[in-house]
Amino acid sequence: MAEIETQRLDGYRHLIDIARDLASTLDLDTLLRHIVAAAAEITDAEAGSILLYDGTARQLYFQVATNMDQPTMRGLVVPLEGSIAGWIVANRRTVRTEEAHGDPRFFSDVEQTTGFPTQSLLGVPLITKEKVVGVLEVLNKNKGNFTDADENLLLVLGAQAAVAIENARLFQQSDLIAEFVHELRTPLASLSTATYLLLRPEISKEQHDQIIYNIHNETLRLNTLASSFLDLARLESGRVQFHKTRFSVNDLIYECKDVMQGKADEARIQLRVDSPEDLPLLEADRDKIKQVILNLLSNAIKYNRPSGSVIISANATETEIAITAQDTGMGIPEDALPHLFEKFYRVREHESKAGGTGLGLSISKQIMQGHNGTLEVKSKVGVGTAFILRLPRGVKKIPRR
Structure with missing residues (x-):
């Protein structure tokens, strides 16, 4: 009895230390990792998870x-x-x-997707201000x-976690809104x-006609800025679900090339693909990866030189697929x-050449992080820039949605 009481007190002391840790963290992903x-x-x-x-x-x-399996788990929708x-x-x-398998509520698709066997399970709701923000589970x-x-310990941690998650979301939103309002000033002026x-x-x-034309352009700019802002806000708050399927990387690359060909022709830029025909299938959110590639190609064309070129290439290893957008543009200063x-x-050197929201690369990086991938850049002033997407291949079964 005394041993059980000692363990219980140790647990609550540990919760106090955890509370201090959570209170000092406002980055949502870092916070969630600490909680689980x-x-x-x-x-x-044996394991823990958070569902939002x-x-x-x-x-x-x-x-x-x-x-x-973190890449497979992240964004997996549960009914x-x-x-x-x-x-x-x-x-x-x-x-x-x-x-768990004897419980009629058990959703076996998660186990089939991850390959992680579940025997026992303890789950608590994450509730703050009468609102459910998610579920905290521990397994086995x-x-x-x-x-x-x-x-009891998990309920206390869950209460702390719910408040910390909501605070982190509010901090991200307030920070982003402040920047967004600042960016609105120029088009509104x-x-x-x-x-x-x-x-x-x-x-x-x-x-008169020129002023109407300028108003039209600034309205389009505001619309693009608002759409990009919403995309980024959803990504940073963790409220974007990645709907993964298996698809041909080459098919996607050629599809993106076709979309951007008109823009390339207009700018007198040569746009071509250089990738092997036997690339393996990629498991990812096809629409989101397409969004990243299109953004990179748009930048590569926009900041290129007349009669320059953009090459989209891809290659695969046993663990990842890399897609590269290489241009012959002005390059990016090292600083x-x-x-x-x-x-x-x-x-700064690009501002006078072409406008933009300044959010495209940030959104692209968030999408890559959501896939447990990376977005890298290599550049030399006067020579050109290469952006490289690296994605884990992921070959596990996709659950029915």
């Missing part, structure tokens, strides 16, 4: 997990009906089971069964000036490279 690691540790479980709930889309999906996690969200109650108690003490000039009786018909993926960052 702590959950598995305090309950002596998007109340607007009514979707529940894995965001982070320990001791499981609200027909899963233990979905039941926890709907009922806002804890579930503890020693025979290392010794014996999950106890009341484990459940242009629109204000243009509309003022339209009211002047002395402007000519030619000036700008560390800032290239920052929100709203624009290379």
